[in-house]
Amino acid sequence: MQLQGNTTCPKLFIGLDVHKKTWSVSIQTDMFFHRTYSMPSKPDDLFDYVTKHFPE
Numbered sequence: 001m002q003l004q005g006n007t008t009c010p011k012l013f014i015g016l017d018v019h020k021k022t023w024s025v026s027i028q029t030d031m032f033f034h035r036t037y038s039m040p041s042k043p044d045d046l047f048d049y050v051t052k053h054f055p056e
Helices: 045-051
Strands: 012-018 022-029 034-041
Touching: 012 045, 022 045, 034 045
Parallel strands: none
Antiparallel strands: 012 022, 022 034
């Protein structure tokens, strides 16, 4: 839901702790903390997750 007159979009911050087989990913915006989780080290999987949960 977008508020009338609000044209700004929250900034998205992604922190990565990178290892050979897994990444620890921490995601937050300038408005709230989303989550921290582990995932396989596959860039396409991270892209898919972010575009699914933060489409704008």
